[in-house]
Structures are given as C-alpha cells and as structure tokens.
Amino acid sequence: MKSDSMLKAVALLILCAFFWGSCFPIGKHALNEVHPLTLILWRFILATLCLAIYLQFTRSSKPHLTVMQWGWVVIVSAIGIGGLNLGLFTGLTLTNATNGSLIMALSPLTTSLITSIALRRLPALAQIVSLLVSLTGVLLVITNGNLASLAHMQLNRGDQMIFCGMLAWSLYTYFSQGISRWLAVIPYTLIGMICGALAIGTMIMFTPEVNPLTELTHASTVVISEVFYVAILGTVAGYLLWINGVRSLGSATASLFFNFVPIFAVLTAFLMGQPVTQLQLLGIAVVIVGLLLPRLKLPQRTAQSCNS
Numbered sequence: 001m002k003s004d005s006m007l008k009a010v011a012l013l014i015l016c017a018f019f020w021g022s023c024f025p026i027g028k029h030a031l032n033e034v035h036p037l038t039l040i041l042w043r044f045i046l047a048t049l050c051l052a053i054y055l056q057f058t059r060s061s062k063p064h065l066t067v068m069q070w071g072w073v074v075i076v077s078a079i080g081i082g083g084l085n086l087g088l089f090t091g092l093t094l095t096n097a098t099n100g101s102l103i104m105a106l107s108p109l110t111t112s113l114i115t116s117i118a119l120r121r122l123p124a125l126a127q128i129v130s131l132l133v134s135l136t137g138v139l140l141v142i143t144n145g146n147l148a149s150l151a152h153m154q155l156n157r158g159d160q161m162i163f164c165g166m167l168a169w170s171l172y173t174y175f176s177q178g179i180s181r182w183l184a185v186i187p188y189t190l191i192g193m194i195c196g197a198l199a200i201g202t203m204i205m206f207t208p209e210v211n212p213l214t215e216l217t218h219a220s221t222v223v224i225s226e227v228f229y230v231a232i233l234g235t236v237a238g239y240l241l242w243i244n245g246v247r248s249l250g251s252a253t254a255s256l257f258f259n260f261v262p263i264f265a266v267l268t269a270f271l272m273g274q275p276v277t278q279l280q281l282l283g284i285a286v287v288i289v290g291l292l293l294p295r296l297k298l299p300q301r302t303a304q305s306c307n308s
Contacts, residue, residue: 009248013257016241021264023234024097025272027089030226033219036089037204038212039227043085044197046231051190054236063187073179077192080172082199087165094158098280101265102138103162105287108258109134110170118174130293137286145279185243193235259288 030039065073092100109131116123123131179188204210216224245257262284270276 005248009245010257012241013245013249014260016238016245017257017260018264019233019238019241021101021261022268023230023238024092024101024265025269025274026226026234027230028092028097028100028274029272030219030223030230031089031093033223034215034227035210035212036086036093037200037207037210038215039089039230040085041197041200041204041212042216042227043231043235044193044200046228047235048190048193048197050232050236051186051193054240055186055190060184060186063183063191065183069182073183073188073191074195076172076175076179077188077195078199080168080175081192081196083168084165084172085196086200086203087161087163087168091158091161091165095156095162097269097274098262098266098276098284099141099156099159100162101262102141102280102283102287103159104166104169105258105262106131106134106138107166107170107173109290110166111173114170114174126293130290132290133293134287134290137283137290140286141280141283189239259292262287 027039088100088104113123113131176188204212216227219227266276266280266284
C-alpha cells in the first residue's frame, strides 16, 4: 500500500510539472490575441472562483486574522503573486517560452539564497556551486551563447522581466514560510489570487487600451481554452497537486520534480510548432545538473578501503 501511495504521489507531481511547464508555451500563444494584463486578470478571476468552490465543498473554516496579519498577507501576496504574473506574462511577449521556463527554474535556489541572507548565514558550498551551475545554464541561453554580452547588459528585455518575476516569487515563497504557520495554504492562496486580481485590475483601469471582457469574447476558441487551461490546470490543479506531493514525499523530494518544468515547456513548445534550439536544450541540461548537485551524495569510503 505504501509503495502504491508513493507511486501515486510521483505520478501526480509529474502531472503538476507538466501543467506548469506547458503553461509557458500555451500562455505565450494566447498572448498573440489577448493583452498580458487580460490573461493575468482572467487567470486570477477563474482561479479565485475554483478555489472558493473548493473551500466551500471541503467546508474549510474561515481564517481569523488580526489587522496586522491581514495587512502582511495582502502585501506579500500582491507583490509575490502579482509581481510573478506581471513579469512572467509580460516578459513572454518579448521572449520565448523555453527561456521563461529556464529562468523560473532558478526559483528554488534563489529562495534558498534569500533564506541564507535573511538568516545571516553562509549558504552551503554545494548550494553555491548548484546556483552557479544553474545560473550558467540560464545565462548561456538568454545571451544566445555570448556570455560576454553580460558586461554590456545586452539581454532580452523579456528575459529581464521574467527574472524580476522570478525574484518576486522567490521572496513570496520565503515570506510564505512564516505566514503558513498561522494561515492554511488553500485560504492563503485564495487571498493571494484575490489580491493579484485587485492589483492587476487597478493597473487595467489606468491602461485604456486593455479591455479584458472584449478581448476574451472576441478571441478565438483556441485562445479562450488556453486562458482556461492556464487558470484552472496551470494554477488551481497544479497547486493542489503540488501540495499533495509535498505532503506525501516531503518538500525536499518534491522539489526535485520542479526540474521537469523546463523539459515539459520545451516538449509542449515543440509540439505547438514554437522554435526550440540546441542551445536551449544544452541550457536545460546544465540547469538540471545544477539543481541536482545538492542532492548527489558521493560514495563514502569503507573502512576496508581506508586500510588498504
């Protein structure tokens, strides 16, 4: 029974990685017909509705927070969730899906680095090496193999925006560790979606050329289905699958499956006819090696080999 439960958890985490990875090329294709702010707003609205129905169905208790706690949750959610989506989907209009997925793959390591800085302790050597190797793989792709361009900061603006979104998500992940001690994960996510919708909605009010309802109703059936895919499968289903995997296998083991995200992004982009270069495939390989480095354990020498 235990083996079956673990296999189920593994399968669900792989499915989660597929949902998240496929959102990059699918979201990029949807941006051909709708504005990034429109896609983000509908993602938040649809995810909010699904999570609210889920909480009602499970009869979860309502959170009882102090004014200070509410303020902290709102600020962290608006910056983290709003900043991630704004940087990601706006950046995808200027770069390709593979680059975006590679940059986002740095999030777990960046969160660990932020934690080390906040706690004023040096990160482990394996963590530093892992971050440097993974960052090299990302820079190899976003500079198109010309690392010398970093000296002049000649990077794609879309890559820069996604990188900022990744930093916002890493900060959100770090601060969420403390918030999760007094607020359940699902209600916290629901509040985050509401805050994100309000933040993006406010931006749309000052962006006259964006009309979310008109854009969605005039979009093709394919793009409408892509918006629903990103909102429901890429957001709600992906998050719930991730939570289930963490509960079953632990956060350390579950985080390994994050390595599948750029792989599924490339596969989906290829199937959709979006370009995938050999350099991007090389970058993915380097990033995955970097992410796996802290997990590798060198074989220990036995007492017999030491005496020989």
